[in-house]
Amino acid sequence: xxxxxxxxxxxxxxxxxxxxxxxxxxxxxxxxxxxxxxxxxxxxxxxxxxxxxxxxxxxxxxxxxxxxxxxxxxxxxxxxxxxxxxxxxxxxxxxxxxxxxxxxxxxxxxxxxxxxxxxxxxxxxxxxxxxxxxxxxxxxxxxxxxxxxxxxxxxxxxxxxxxxxxxxxxxxxxxxxxxxxxxxxxxxxxxxxxxxxxxxxxxxxxxxxxxxxxxxxxxxxxxxxxxxxxxxxxxxxxxxxxxxxxxxxxxxxxxxxxxxxxxxxxxxxxxxxxxxxxxxxxxxxxxxxxxxxxxxxxxxxxxxxxxxxxxxxxxxxxxx
Numbered sequence: 001x002x003x004x005x006x007x008x009x010x011x012x013x014x015x016x017x018x019x020x021x022x023x024x025x026x027x028x029x030x031x032x033x034x035x036x037x038x039x040x041x042x043x044x045x046x047x048x049x050x051x052x053x054x055x056x057x058x059x060x061x062x063x064x065x066x067x068x069x070x071x072x073x074x075x076x077x078x079x080x081x082x083x084x085x086x087x088x089x090x091x092x093x094x095x096x097x098x099x100x101x102x103x104x105x106x107x108x109x110x111x112x113x114x115x116x117x118x119x120x121x122x123x124x125x126x127x128x129x130x131x132x133x134x135x136x137x138x139x140x141x142x143x144x145x146x147x148x149x150x151x152x153x154x155x156x157x158x159x160x161x162x163x164x165x166x167x168x169x170x171x172x173x174x175x176x177x178x179x180x181x182x183x184x185x186x187x188x189x190x191x192x193x194x195x196x197x198x199x200x201x202x203x204x205x206x207x208x209x210x211x212x213x214x215x216x217x218x219x220x221x222x223x224x225x226x227x228x229x230x231x232x233x234x235x236x237x238x239x240x241x242x243x244x245x246x247x248x249x250x251x252x253x254x255x256x257x258x259x260x261x262x263x264x265x266x267x268x269x270x271x272x273x274x275x276x277x278x279x280x281x282x283x284x285x286x287x288x289x290x291x292x293x294x295x296x297x298x299x300x301x302x303x304x305x306x307x308x309x310x311x312x313x314x315x316x317x318x319x320x
Contacts (some may be wrong), residue, residue, distance in 0.1 A: 009033075023102075029115065031082075033058040038253040043102055044124050048114045054116070067094040077106055077120075084108045084115050091125050101129040142216040144194055145201035153215035153223050154277070160213075160227050161265070161273035170266040172226040173175050175284040176204065178244075179257045179292040181220035196254050203248035207241040223280075234262055234297060242295065259287040260295040269300060 017024045017037035023044055026035040036051035045066050062072050065317060090103040102122050109117040140152035148156070155305045157173060164171050178184075178200065185193040197220065204222055205214045213225040226237055242258050249256045261284025265276045279298045287294040 022122065024084055024122075025051065025056075025059070025120040025122075026117065027056050027120070028117045031118065033059060034117075039122070039124075043124055048092040056120075069093070069095060073104075077104065082115070084110055091129060093129070100127070101125045104241065114204075122156070133234070140199075145198050145203050145216045147205065147222070148213060148215035150215065150217050151222075153213060153217065154273075156213045156215075156225055157273045157277060160225055161276070163227070164265060165267070167226055168267050170230055170264060172229050172262055172264045173280040174226065174234075174238055174260055174262045175217060175280045175286065176222040176245075177259045177284055178217040178220040179259055179288075182258075184254070194253070196249065196256075198264065199248055199252055199254075200245050200256075203245045207237075209237065226243075230263070230266070231264060231299065236263060238262065238295060257293040258295075259284060259292065260311065261285065261287050262295070262297040264297065264299050266300055 013026070013035055017026075017035055020037055021039065022037070023039035023042070023166055024035070024037040025040065028034050033051045033054050033056065036046070036049055040048050040051060044063055046059060046062065059079065060078060064071055064074060070092060072298060073092050076089060076229045077087055077301040086108065087106045088103065089105075093099075093101045094105055104120065104122050105296035106118055106120045108115045117230055120311045140149060140155075141147070142149040160171050163169070177198070181193065181196075184196060197216075201214070201216060201222065204224070208214050208224065209226075211292050215223045215225075217223040222304075224241070226234060229237065238260060242260065245258060246256060253297065261280050261282065263276045263283055265271060271279070279300075283296045283298045288297040
């Protein structure tokens with residue numbers, strides 16, 4: 001098949017495509033590539049010169065060879081190749097190296113209702129995607145303490161709940177509140193109060209097992225996700241955590257107590273992850289009513305147990 005001679009218009013189009021930041025591929029009515037911008041090499045791994053005279057299907061096949069993960073998305077481009085429809089895939093990601101992401105838009109060239117070709121424009125989105133991921137990462141971290149924030153904690157609880165259901169395992173959620181934090185802020189100032197929260201967050205994180213998740217839930221409220229625990233393990237882990245937190249505060253000149261509410265999920269149970277969090281919150285509220293320093297555990301029954309409420313066949317649930 002012979003190609004038409006180069007015209008001034010062809011040269012102008014080639015120059016235009018080369019100055020664009022987008023990778024542009026121009027196809028005729030037979031879906032044969034007639035022009036390709038220089039950015040096709042950086043984004044798609046295609047040498048612009050070698051694209052000329054190649055069919056659109058063959059170019060997509062070459063891209064698939066170097067990036068098999070694009071098999072599904074590129075199929076949508078092929079399906080609409082002969083139609084008058086505009087197709088946009090957003091985003092496409094290639095693992096690399098180098099890793100890159102882009103948006104691929106394919107638009108028909110139409111005159112009098114007849115499709116005379118297609119123009120494919122590929123825009124680099126790598127920087128935007130990296131920024132979005134960075135923002136998403138930041139949004140999962142509490143700015144004051146560096147711990148996971150509430151959103152991240154809820155996501156981890158959902159993940160652990162699904163795991164526990166699959167393997168028929170138990171887990172627990174704890175809410176840890178600093179008693180009288182408002183009074184600390186009033187007496188010492190907010191800056192000192194923030195320093196105390198950072199200190200307590202560090203102590204709580206240092207006390208955790210490797211696979212526990214520690215988060216700042218609210219202003220003076222922390223949360224802990226404890227996978228693979230039963231009642232005895234909850235007692236051991238939280239006793240150690242509370243002791244380390246109060247000791248760290250005392251060494252820094254703060255006299256504090258902690259109220260703790262814990263909920264244990266044990267199969268079989270119809271409770272959701274949100275239900276377990278709700279039970280931990282209820283246990284914390286009950287602990288606050290009981291008085292500073294109380295630690296109460298909801299074992300999944302109809303009531304919250306403490307060492308003052310003995311139930312047959314169940315050990316006391318308050319943690320000393």
